[in-house]
Amino acid sequence: MSAGALHGSSRPSIGHGFRLQWEAAQNAYVLLFPEGMIKLNGSAGEIMKRCTGQATLAEITADLERTFATSGLSADVIAFVEMARAKLWLSVPA
Amino acid sequence: MTAAPVAAAGAASSGPALRPGPPLWLLLELTYRCPLHCVFCYNPTDFAASGPELGTDDWLRVLKEARALGSVQLGLSGGEPLARDDLEPIVAEAHRLGFYTNLITSGVGLNETRIRALKDAGLDHIQLSFQDSTRQMNDFLSSTRTFDLKSKVAALIKQHDYPMVLNVVLHRLNIDHVEEILEMADRMGADYVELANTQFYGWAWHNRQQLMPSRAQVEHAEEVTRRFRERQGRPMRIFFVVPDYFEKRPKACMNGLGSIFLTVTPDGTALPCHAARMLPGLQFPNVKTSSLEHVWYESSGFTHFRGDAWMKEPCRSCPEKTRDFGGCRCQAYLLTGDAANADPVCDLSPHHHKVLEAVLAADRPAAGGNGPSGQEKPLVFRSRANSSRLF
Numbered sequence: 001m002s003a004g005a006l007h008g009s010s011r012p013s014i015g016h017g018f019r020l021q022w023e024a025a026q027n028a029y030v031l032l033f034p035e036g037m038i039k040l041n042g043s044a045g046e047i048m049k050r051c052t053g054q055a056t057l058a059e060i061t062a063d064l065e066r067t068f069a070t071s072g073l074s075a076d077v078i079a080f081v082e083m084a085r086a087k088l089w090l091s092v093p094a
Numbered sequence: 095m096t097a098a099p100v101a102a103a104g105a106a107s108s109g110p111a112l113r114p115g116p117p118l119w120l121l122l123e124l125t126y127r128c129p130l131h132c133v134f135c136y137n138p139t140d141f142a143a144s145g146p147e148l149g150t151d152d153w154l155r156v157l158k159e160a161r162a163l164g165s166v167q168l169g170l171s172g173g174e175p176l177a178r179d180d181l182e183p184i185v186a187e188a189h190r191l192g193f194y195t196n197l198i199t200s201g202v203g204l205n206e207t208r209i210r211a212l213k214d215a216g217l218d219h220i221q222l223s224f225q226d227s228t229r230q231m232n233d234f235l236s237s238t239r240t241f242d243l244k245s246k247v248a249a250l251i252k253q254h255d256y257p258m259v260l261n262v263v264l265h266r267l268n269i270d271h272v273e274e275i276l277e278m279a280d281r282m283g284a285d286y287v288e289l290a291n292t293q294f295y296g297w298a299w300h301n302r303q304q305l306m307p308s309r310a311q312v313e314h315a316e317e318v319t320r321r322f323r324e325r326q327g328r329p330m331r332i333f334f335v336v337p338d339y340f341e342k343r344p345k346a347c348m349n350g351l352g353s354i355f356l357t358v359t360p361d362g363t364a365l366p367c368h369a370a371r372m373l374p375g376l377q378f379p380n381v382k383t384s385s386l387e388h389v390w391y392e393s394s395g396f397t398h399f400r401g402d403a404w405m406k407e408p409c410r411s412c413p414e415k416t417r418d419f420g421g422c423r424c425q426a427y428l429l430t431g432d433a434a435n436a437d438p439v440c441d442l443s444p445h446h447h448k449v450l451e452a453v454l455a456a457d458r459p460a461a462g463g464n465g466p467s468g469q470e471k472p473l474v475f476r477s478r479a480n481s482s483r484l485f
Contacts, residue, residue, distance in 0.1 A: 017257055019218070021192055025164025026118045032194035034219040034259065037118060037166055 004094055006057060013053030015088045020048050031089055032043055038089075047080050051090055057081065114400060116164025117356035117390050120193075121368070122153065124170060124184070125360050127177040131475040132225065134263050134298040134305055134369055137173065142481035145361035150180040152382060154187050156358055159386040161191040165356070168193040173360065173478045176203035182211045189216025196221060198261075201247035209254050220251050221259045221288075226268040226275065231452075247256035248282045257285040264315065265292040266456065272315040276322045276332065284330055289319065289338035295369040295424060297476045304473050306456040312340055339449050343414065343423025344437035351423055352400035356390060364389040366396050369424040373433050399423055404434050408442045 014020050019032045029045030031038045040048060046067075050060040061077045082089040108281050126141040138144075148156075157168070166187065168188050174224050175181055176199055188195050196219045197212065204220075225232040229241035260279050264272070272289065279287045292311070294302045307315075319334045338345050348355045351366040362380040365371055371378060378395040379388065390396055398404060402415055409420040420426075421437020429438045430445045439447035474480055 002097065017219070019194055023164065023166060030166060032166060032218075034194075034221075035167065035169075035196055037194075 006081060006085075006092065008056060008058035008061075010053040010057045010081075010092050011053055011055065012057065012060075012085070012090045012092045014048070014051060015091045018089055025088055043076075044080060044084075047077060048084070048089070051081075107345060114352065114391070115354065117386075118158065118165060118354045119167045119169070119356070120157075120160045120165040121169040121171060121355070121357040122156065122184075122416070123357060123359050123368075124153070124175045124178045124181070125173040126478075127174060128174040128200070129177070130174070130200050130225075131477045132263075132297070133301045133473050133475055134265055134292045135476040136293060136296040136298060137476065138296050138369075138371060139300055139476075140483060140485040142148070142478050142485075144359065144363075147178075147360045148358075148362045148382070150183060153180075153184050155195070156381050156386065157184070157188050157191055159381075160356065161193065163386055163390060166192070166194060167196065167197050169198055169319075171198040174200050174202060176208065179250055182208075182215050185212055185217050186215035189218075191272065194218050199223070201244045204247045204250065206250065209250055213254055219259070219274060220256050221261055223249060223261045223454055224275070224278075226271055231268055231271065245282070252283055258283055258436075259286040259288070260284045261288045261290060263290050263292055264307070266307045266311065267305070269307045269315045272318045272341070273322065276319070276326075279390065280326065280328070280330060284333045286333070288333045288335065289315070290333075290335040293338070295428075297474065299428060301473050302452065303455070303471060306339070307337065308457045309340060309453060310457070312337060315333070338422075338425075338439045341439055342441040344418050344425070344439040346418045347422035347425075347437070350419035351398075352396040353419075356386070356396075364395070366399070367424065371427070372424055373427055384439065399433075406434055406436070406442075407445075409436045413441065413443075430483065439475045 017033055018084065020029060021032065023030045026039055029040045029049060031040060031048070046064060048062065050063060055063070061074050064077065065071050065073050081090060081092070085092050121343070125147055126137060126144065170181065170184070175197060178184070185195050195217050196216055198221045201222050224244060230407070232241040232244070248258060250262070262275050268275075269473065275289070276287065279422075291307070292298050292305050294305075298305060316334060316336075319332060323332060348367045351370070355367060356364060357366075357368055358381055359371070361383045363371065363378050364381055364384070365378055370376075374400055376395040377393050379393050381389065384393070402410070402419070405420055409415050421439055423433045425437050425439065426435045427433035429448045435445065436443040438449050440446065474484065
C-alpha cells in the first residue's frame with residue numbers, strides 16, 4: 001500500500017465494502033466483504049471494533065490498555081493496523 | 095438429533111461429536127424467470143415444472159430463520175432476481191437483520207431508479223454477468239440482445255460506488271475471446287473479473303458436448319490471462335477458474351455438502367447446493383412447511399453427505415479427503431450413477447476415464463457439435479418453452 005506511516009493521530013476506519021459485526025453464533029467479531037467472511041480472533045476484534053474513524057490510534061491504544069489493565073500495547077496495535085490496512089480491512093486517511 | 099452420527103464422524107479428528115457449524119452462506123434463488131436464455135445455465139432443465147414462487151412474506155421469514163441460525167452472507171440470485179418487484183424490501187430486511195447482501199444479476203432490469211432503491215435498502219454488493227466481449231456473441235449465447243444494456247449497467251454500478259465485479263462464464267464458443275473479454279473489463283473499469291469455466295450441470299450438462307473446450311483452448315486462455323496480468327496498468331484482480339474436467343483432483347465443492355451452504359429454490363425447496371435436487375433418495379424439505387433449523391440439522395438432504403461417513407473407496411482412506419471432501423456429489427451422480435462415489439474428476443477414481451473421454455472428444459477437430467454419427471446436436475437454450483417441451 002502506498003499510504004504513509006501511521007501516527008498516534010491517525011483515525012482508522014473500516015475499509016470501503018467491508019463490514020464488521022459481532023456474531024453470537026460464532027462467538028466472535030467477523031469481517032464481511034463481497035462473498036466472503038473473516039472470523040477475527042479476540043484481540044483483532046477488540047482493535048477493529050474501536051476503528052470507528054472517530055478515535056485516534058493513540059486513543060484506541062489507551063482504551064485497550066485501560067480495558068485490559070495492561071500497558072505497552074502500542075507496537076502490537078500499530079502492527080495490526082498496518083496489516084489490516086494492507087488488506088484493505090481498514091482505511092487510514094492521511 | 096439424526097445428524098449426530100454423521101457429524102460425529104466428520105469431527106472425529108477434533109474429539110467428541112460436535113453440532114455442525116451454521117449455514118454461513120445463504121443463497122436465495124428468488125425466481126426462475128429470466129430475460130436471458132443462456133445455454134450454460136446451471137438451473138435445472140425441468141424448472142418449468144417447479145411449483146409457484148414463494149411470496150414476499152415467506153422470503154422474509156427464511157431470512158429471519160437463517161440469520162437466527164448464524165447465516166451472514168446472502169446471495170440473491172435466480173433466474174434473474176430483478177424480475178421480482180419485491181427485491182428491494184427483501185434486501186432491506188436482509189440488511190436490517192445483519193446480512194452482507196450480494197446481488198447476482200445479468201443486469202437486465204437494473205436502471206437508475208432500482209439501483210438507487212437497492213442502495214438505499216442497504217445492498218452491499220453487485221456481481222454482473224457477461225456472456226462475452228462482443229455484442230454478437232453475448233447476444234447469441236444468451237439468446238437475447240443485451241450487450242449494450244449490460245455496458246450501461248456496468249457504468250451505473252460504478253457510479254453508485256459499488257466495486258465493479260464481472261463474471262464471465264467460459265466455454266468452447268467464447269474461451270478464445272479471453273483477451274477481448276479482459277480488455278472490455280478493463281475499459282469498463284472492472285475491479286474484479288471472474289473467468290469461470292462452465293460447470294456442467296443443468297442446461298450446461300445438456301449442452302456439454304458443444305460447450306466443452308479443447309485442452310489447447312484452455313491452455314491458450316490461461317496463457318493469455320497470465321500475459322494480461324503482467325502488462326495490465328490498473329489494478330484489476332482476475333480470477334481464472336480452471337474447468338475441473340481438466341484437473342486431476344476434484345474441487346472442494348461447497349466445502350462439503352451441509353457444511354456452510356444452504357440454498358432455497360424459487361418454490362421453497364431447501365438444497366445443500368444449487369444442483370442437489372438431482373440427488374436421489376434424499377429428503378429436501380420445503381421452507382413453507384419446515385423450519386430452517388430442521389432443514390439444516392435434521393433433514394437427510396443436509397445430513398447425509400455431511401462429514402465423511404458416507405464415503406466409499408478411494409475417498410474413505412484417502413488423506414486428501416479433508417481437503418476436497420470427495421469432490422462434487424452431483425458430478426459423481428451424473429457421471430457414475432452413484433452420488434457416493436468419488437468425483438470422477440479425481441484420477442484416483444475408477445471412473446476417471448469418463449472425464450478423460452469427454453475431454454478427448456472435445457479435442458477432436460470436428461467436436462463441439464458433431465456426434466459420432468456426424469449428426470449435429472443443436473444447442474438448447476434455457477427457456478420455459480424448452481423446459482416444458484424437452485424435460
